[in-house]
Amino acid sequence: MILMLVVVGAVAAQPASDLKEYLEAVRAGSYDPVPKSVLQATEAMPLLSVLATYEQDSIVRVRSRAYSIARRIGTKSQESEVRALVVGQLTRGIGDTDGGISGACSGGLTGFTPGDFDVTVKEQLKAFLLPATPHLDQVAMLVGYLVYDPATATLRGLLQERLSSTNKWSVRLALARMGDQESVDFILEKLRAANVSDNLVYDVVPGLVYTRDPAIFVFLEQIIQQDEPLCLSADPDSSQKILCGYRVMEYLAYAIEDFPIPTDEDGEVELDDYEAGLQTVRVWFDSHETYGFKMDVY
Known part of the structure; x- marks a missing residue:
């Protein structure tokens, strides 16, 4: 039994040791990828303990890499304690003196659910x-x-x-x-004064989807129902304009509950026939005056 505990402890300690060695190499100028032993580790806490130290390093690239690894560990973990700890680390990172790190930390936090944030972290934000x-x-x-x-x-x-x-x-x-x-x-x-175009769809619509507001979503529904091609094709070799509803449909898929378009685990639309998909979405909106929003995703 004692031997088994020693072996288990050694196995758990190895990724943490590899992580230290890796971050020291980063400090020396290495651009090697993160070791697989770290990314595939089953015990996150020893790794987060190591990262907490390197997040205070004097070298920007070391701190940046430490926060990046913490984010990857946190978003893939199913343990609430691990996720909450990473959220706390990334929140502190917003106060980093390097603007790039600060932005990476605030952006990285959008990959967590509201339940991962306690009151202390919310007050810090x-x-x-x-x-x-x-x-x-x-x-x-x-x-x-x-x-x-x-x-x-x-x-x-x-x-x-x-x-x-x-x-x-x-x-x-x-x-x-x-x-x-x-x-x-x-x-x-x-929005009443806005013209539907590529700029609106790519630069403004994502923020509108973020609001999860029913009145604002009525505006998005109107774009879905439009038959005038006002947006450029994703094909760089084509000058033919397409319906803006195709792109808006993709944005809506991860924000609306029971949306009729299939998505993968990352919320990306999985469609072979976009024309048929858009028609399905139009019919769905016609038969759903109200619908729910996914509030646990950014």
Whole structure:
């Protein structure tokens, strides 16, 4: 029995040892991939302990790699304790002095569910809602995704600050996700004056889908039902325009419950016939005046 425990302990310790060796190599300038023993390890806690140390390293690329590995471990784990610990580490990473790391951490947190964030972490995120925070747009929308009501006043206050148009729009989207009617009305007013085009579909629609707001989704339904080809084909060799509804359909698939289009585990649409798929979606909307939203995904 004692021998078995020793063997098990040695097996669990090996990935952590490999991780230390790898990160030391990164410090020395190595660009080798993360060892398989680390990515395939069954015990995450020893790895996260190692990563917590290297996340404080003086070298940017070492910290960056440490946070990246932590994110990969957390998003693939089914253990709530592991996921919560990684969320805490990435949240602290938003405060990193390197803007790239800060943005990677706030962006990486969107791969977790609201249940992975405890009140302490939510308060930390709220504290990052400052004009000077790198990638403030991502942080604001992350808070909106969590529907953390105590941050509502802080988000509204940001609208009075001198922010970029991108940041202000993201704050509006975050508030809309949280059910703020004033922000929903503001967004709808902007949409009334918008022309459907590639720019709208690729740059604006993803944010609209993020809101999960029924009134805003009516606007998206209207694009689905349009028969005028206003968007460029994904084929770079084709100049023929296509229906914008094809791309909007892809965005909606991961946001609406019981959507009639099949998706893979990452929420990506799986379709061989897009024309038939779009027609199916149109019929589905015609027969569903109301529908539910997936709120546990960003």
